[in-house]
Amino acid sequence: MESIVIIGNGIAGVTAAxxxxxxxxxxxxxxxxxxxxxxxxxxxxxxxxxxLGHMKFDHLKPYENSFWEKNKINLIKDHxxxxxxxxxxxxxxxxxxxDYDTLILATGSKPNMxxxxxxxxxxxxxxxxxxxxxxxxxxxxxxxxxxxxxIVGGGLIGIELCEMLRSRxxxxxxxxxxxxxxxxxxPSGDSAMINEHIQEHxxxxxxxxxxxxxxxxxNGQVRAVTIKETGEEIPCNFVGLxxxxxxxIDFLKGSGIDMGKGVKVNRYLETNIANVYAIGDxxxxxxxxxxxxxxxxxxxxxxxxxxxxxxxxxxxKTKYNPGHWFNSAKFLDIEYQTYGWVFNERHKNExxxxxxxxxxxxxxxxxxxCDKETRQFLGINSLGIRLRHELFDLWLTENRTIDYxxxxxxxxxxxxxxxxxxxxxxxxxxxxxxxxxxxxxxKSWKRILQLRS
Amino acid sequence: xxxxxxxxxALNTPQKLATLLGMxxxxxxxxxxxxxxxxxxxxxxxxxxxxxxxxxxxxxxxxYGNTSKGIKNDGVWFKSISSRxxxxxxxxxxxTGFYIVLYFYPEYLGLVKEGENTGIIALFxxxxxxxxxxxxxxxxxxxxxxxxxxxAFGIKFIWKYRHNNYEIIRxxxxxxxxxxxxxxxxxIMARLNGDLxxxxxxxxxxxxxxxxxxxRVNGFIDAGDIGLALLIxxxxxxFVITPILTYKxxxxxxxSWVCGCGGLAxxxxxxxxxxxxxxxxxxxIERWVVHSxxxxxxxxxxxVVHSYxxxxxxxxxxxxxxxxxxxxxxxxxVFAWAMIYKRDQLQKDAKYGAxxxxxxxxxxxxxxFFSGDQNIFIFKTATLRQWYGVLIGSIFSGVIGTGFYxxxxxxxxxxxxxxxxAILGFQQRLFSKFRITTNGGQCISCGNCSTYCEMGIDVxxxxxxxxxxxxxxxxxxxxxxxxxxxxVLKLENGPTQGxxxxxxxxxxxxxxxxxxxxxxxxx
Numbered sequence: 001m002e003s004i005v006i007i008g009n010g011i012a013g014v015t016a017a018x019x020x021x022x023x024x025x026x027x028x029x030x031x032x033x034x035x036x037x038x039x040x041x042x043x044x045x046x047x048x049x050x051x052l053g054h055m056k057f058d059h060l061k062p063y064e065n066s067f068w069e070k071n072k073i074n075l076i077k078d079h080x081x082x083x084x085x086x087x088x089x090x091x092x093x094x095x096x097x098x099d100y101d102t103l104i105l106a107t108g109s110k111p112n113m114x115x116x117x118x119x120x121x122x123x124x125x126x127x128x129x130x131x132x133x134x135x136x137x138x139x140x141x142x143x144x145x146x147x148x149x150x151i152v153g154g155g156l157i158g159i160e161l162c163e164m165l166r167s168r169x170x171x172x173x174x175x176x177x178x179x180x181x182x183x184x185x186x187p188s189g190d191s192a193m194i195n196e197h198i199q200e201h202x203x204x205x206x207x208x209x210x211x212x213x214x215x216x217x218x219n220g221q222v223r224a225v226t227i228k229e230t231g232e233e234i235p236c237n238f239v240g241l242x243x244x245x246x247x248x249i250d251f252l253k254g255s256g257i258d259m260g261k262g263v264k265v266n267r268y269l270e271t272n273i274a275n276v277y278a279i280g281d282x283x284x285x286x287x288x289x290x291x292x293x294x295x296x297x298x299x300x301x302x303x304x305x306x307x308x309x310x311x312x313x314x315x316x317k318t319k320y321n322p323g324h325w326f327n328s329a330k331f332l333d334i335e336y337q338t339y340g341w342v343f344n345e346r347h348k349n350e351x352x353x354x355x356x357x358x359x360x361x362x363x364x365x366x367x368x369x370c371d372k373e374t375r376q377f378l379g380i381n382s383l384g385i386r387l388r389h390e391l392f393d394l395w396l397t398e399n400r401t402i403d404y405x406x407x408x409x410x411x412x413x414x415x416x417x418x419x420x421x422x423x424x425x426x427x428x429x430x431x432x433x434x435x436x437x438x439x440x441x442x443k444s445w446k447r448i449l450q451l452r453s
Numbered sequence: 454x455x456x457x458x459x460x461x462x463a464l465n466t467p468q469k470l471a472t473l474l475g476m477x478x479x480x481x482x483x484x485x486x487x488x489x490x491x492x493x494x495x496x497x498x499x500x501x502x503x504x505x506x507x508x509x510x511x512x513x514x515x516x517y518g519n520t521s522k523g524i525k526n527d528g529v530w531f532k533s534i535s536s537r538x539x540x541x542x543x544x545x546x547x548x549t550g551f552y553i554v555l556y557f558y559p560e561y562l563g564l565v566k567e568g569e570n571t572g573i574i575a576l577f578x579x580x581x582x583x584x585x586x587x588x589x590x591x592x593x594x595x596x597x598x599x600x601x602x603x604x605a606f607g608i609k610f611i612w613k614y615r616h617n618n619y620e621i622i623r624x625x626x627x628x629x630x631x632x633x634x635x636x637x638x639x640x641i642m643a644r645l646n647g648d649l650x651x652x653x654x655x656x657x658x659x660x661x662x663x664x665x666x667x668x669r670v671n672g673f674i675d676a677g678d679i680g681l682a683l684l685i686x687x688x689x690x691x692f693v694i695t696p697i698l699t700y701k702x703x704x705x706x707x708x709s710w711v712c713g714c715g716g717l718a719x720x721x722x723x724x725x726x727x728x729x730x731x732x733x734x735x736x737x738i739e740r741w742v743v744h745s746x747x748x749x750x751x752x753x754x755x756x757v758v759h760s761y762x763x764x765x766x767x768x769x770x771x772x773x774x775x776x777x778x779x780x781x782x783x784x785x786x787v788f789a790w791a792m793i794y795k796r797d798q799l800q801k802d803a804k805y806g807a808x809x810x811x812x813x814x815x816x817x818x819x820x821x822f823f824s825g826d827q828n829i830f831i832f833k834t835a836t837l838r839q840w841y842g843v844l845i846g847s848i849f850s851g852v853i854g855t856g857f858y859x860x861x862x863x864x865x866x867x868x869x870x871x872x873x874x875a876i877l878g879f880q881q882r883l884f885s886k887f888r889i890t891t892n893g894g895q896c897i898s899c900g901n902c903s904t905y906c907e908m909g910i911d912v913x914x915x916x917x918x919x920x921x922x923x924x925x926x927x928x929x930x931x932x933x934x935x936x937x938x939x940x941v942l943k944l945e946n947g948p949t950q951g952x953x954x955x956x957x958x959x960x961x962x963x964x965x966x967x968x969x970x971x972x973x974x975x976x
Contacts, residue, residue, distance in 0.1 A: 043898040043900060044768065045897040045899055046898070046899035049899065052526070053527055053528040053532075054526040054527070054529060054901060054904070056530050056647070056906050057898045059904045060899070061900075062898045062900065062913055062917060064732065135919050141459075143460075144459070159932050167461050167528070168460055168461065169459075300894055300895075300897075328895050330938040333523030333524075335937070335938065349894075387940075390892075390893045416618070416943060417943075418622055419573075419617075420618070445947050445948050446679070448947075449948060449951050451948060
């Protein structure tokens with residue numbers, strides 16, 4: 001029986017396992033997942049909600065524990081110390097070696113550490129794994145133990161960590177290297193609104209500063225950090241390092257598997273060694289696909305790679321061919337969705353033009369990108385308004401113009417019923433800026449669901 | 454526990470004071486139970502009820518007043534009351550005890566059949582006399598407290614979800630229907646027309662399982678045109694009005710916009726919604742139990758109506774035989790429709806269950822033609838009615854349904870017991886425009902939707918597959934959509950075409966889009 005072993009039980013590895021099992025129902029394939037993090041798959045993106053008290057850790061598991069046995073997916077909780085592709089063997093920390101015929105590397109990410117002095121101290125960590133969550137409860141359980149926390153790195157995990165700590169009324173200082181929150185990705189209008197929102201939440205936001213060093217107390221725990229630019233010392237009992245993540249592949253060194261920043265793969269997610277694949281956060285494309293980065297540490301791409309590799313392994317060789325880019329996040333109370341590409345001012349090229357609209361008093365805004373010449377719609381950022389994924393996917397495929405998108409915004413609205421509608425307001429501003437005379441089209445189910453009459 | 458005395462677990466000082474104020478209002482009511490004489494009953498009753506409402510409102514301000522608007526479930530699973538901790542159990546036991554006394558030992562509340570009430574019921578006499586002119590009963594006390602709970606906790610709910618218009622409007626609606634339809638209008642009707650039976654217009658059969666009993670039907674008929682209109686309204690409600698509204702909006706129009714049980718669950722019960730059981734086994738038990746109750750209530754009602762109809766067609770067109778044949782025809786029509794037109798949407802066990810129950814119903818109706826008069830349903834009609842009242846009407850809907858809020862969640866009755874919800878759910882699943890749309894591939898499987906689903910639906914299981922949620926039990930409270938951090942879920946009414954769909958591969962991987970669209974249209 002062909003033995004397929006997957007290292008890592010995150011979204012990529014688990015999706016691969018599930019789809020292989022689905023496709024290979026009749027075929028004989030033994031599927032094993034090895035993970036040292038947890039026994040069962042959980043939703044990593046939801047770790048924050050356990051600390052917030054919205055959910056218990058058990059709620060994070062998308063499948064009941066009996067699911068795995070029922071679907072004949074073996075789970076092993078152990079740490080892989082070495083991969084030997086010549087003998088097709090995995091060495092485990094505790095258990096016996098495992099033989100495999102096909103190996104899928106889905107080991108995910110770990111927090112970036114940029115060699116800061118003191119980065120190994122107690123109370124200094126990222127927020128990626130279950131262990132990180134446990135340590136956070138240890139070092140920052142309440143505002144008696146943790147008088148202040150410092151979060152370093154203005155990205156998606158950083159702002160989540162701020163929200164978490166604030167829920168326990170722990171004072172938080174947020175060090176952001178850029179001169180505005182996440183403006184390496186967000187255009188200035190969107191980013192500026194988030195800056196304001198962060199401050200509304202009583203978070204001490206410091207823009208344009210870097211971490212100098214992390215200072216130690218007599219127990220080997222953090223007692224303060226310094227700011228590189230000013231030398232200011234900020235006393236704290238916890239430091240969150242959230243300046244991005246990097247593939248978790250150190251254990252593969254010397255295995256002969258080709259690596260750069262991550263495990264190098266081609267479009268079929270194959271590594272340089274036959275029958276060894278890499279998916280999810282730990283995979284690095286030889287050449288970037290479209291505007292995407294070679295390493296994509298995103299939930300959805302991990303899932304998509306898992307779906308793709310399952311096809312290939314089950315005999316239907318399939319290229320990893322991600323469609324139109326999309327992503328989402330939540331910044332404190334503000335939901336963010338994006339479809340297609342909207343670049344920030346630094347990264348966008350000459351042809352990309354932006355239309356930005358912001359509500360007068362609510363924290364709601366939208367940035368729509370188009371091509372200056374052809375008026376082709378390129379992408380949209382929406383903060384505080386939910387939008388229909390399928391419709392934007394379709395509009396991007398059909399190469400619609402921004403005028404078309406603007407006119408059909410009512411179709412795209414995905415906010416709950418009875419919410420305020422801002423389409424007329426948005427269109428009015430658009431007409432003023434671009435000298436157009438667009439009228440909002442009424443919502444049409446026929447267009448939304450692509451129904452034919 | 455590391456969080457003892459810490460936010461977000463601990464109550465802040467204003468919250469503690471507010472709790473004290475509310476409890477002091479309840480305290481007055483408890484004292485009256487022990488026959489402490491209050492000199493001015495109207496004054497003390499007003500004071501007690503005001504203290505309860507003010508306590509809840511003050512608590513709300515203390516909890517949410519300083520937070521930004523948005524989902525704030527911080528500490529829900531740390532707090533003892535909302536995570537089946539000590540306070541959860543205490544509240545559960547107290548509530549259960551109250552319901553047992555209310556249903557089975559009202560004399561302990563001070564109910565005196567002949568003569569002046571005592572105890573807590575006497576305390577409510579002035580209010581009852583003011584509204585209907587009659588002295589209070591245990592049901593008047595219960596109704597008043599029930600309405601107060603929906604109003605006070607309704608304000609809390611609205612403030613908690615103040616960013617969400619769907620929740621605000623829906624809650625105003627249940628507050629209105631409870632106050633006007635369940636509380637004030639029936640009392641005024643009693644004052645204007647003493648012959649009319651107590652009738653809460655929004656209480657539809659089979660939830661209102663006693664609506665077609667002999668004494669009520671006689672009461673309606675004796676009360677003249679208004680009574681007759683009410684009787685006809687009662688029949689139209691279940692056979693005409695309900696199906697139309699459920700087709701257009703899903704069963705939410707009733708369960709979370711109008712219904713009193715739903716109203717209490719959504720307001721006073723909101724803090725317990727996360728306690729519902731989401732396991733597959735719970736779902737299985739739910740399907741069997743709730744549909745058994747539907748069969749039980751159907752059999753019971755047919756038996757009851759049958760028992761007082763005559764045999765002589767010359768006196769009245771509706772005789773025992775006509776009635777039974779009519780019932781059999783309606784049941785067969787519904788059964789045949791589901792089995793012929795909707796069979797591909799029914800799970801195997803649903804089909805077996807439906808066939809089994811249909812056979813039982815038909816066999817019981819068939820007994821009429823072979824056996825004597827009063828015993829047509831094996832059991833005596835009166836016995837059947839009595840058992841339904843005790844088991845389902847009192848123990849299930851009251852003692853378990855509400856008393857167990859802090860243990861099993863706030864919709865135990867609606868989910869496992871309510872025959873009305875089951876009938877509306879059957880229609881919602883098979884013949885309605887309502888669905889919860891899943892937004893493409895945006896789900897991150899976080900589990901907030903499933904955790905906060907009061908009906909125990911594993912919403913995430915659908916959302917992470919990119920599948921719309923079309924479930925008979927969904928009451929459309931909208932909380933899954935509200936707590937979703939990524940904007941994945943939307944309750945909406947749309948074309949029935951393509952309402953349920955599931956994709957092998959989620960949006961994101963570049964599948965052949967035109968093929969997808971074509972397949973989609975074929976469904």
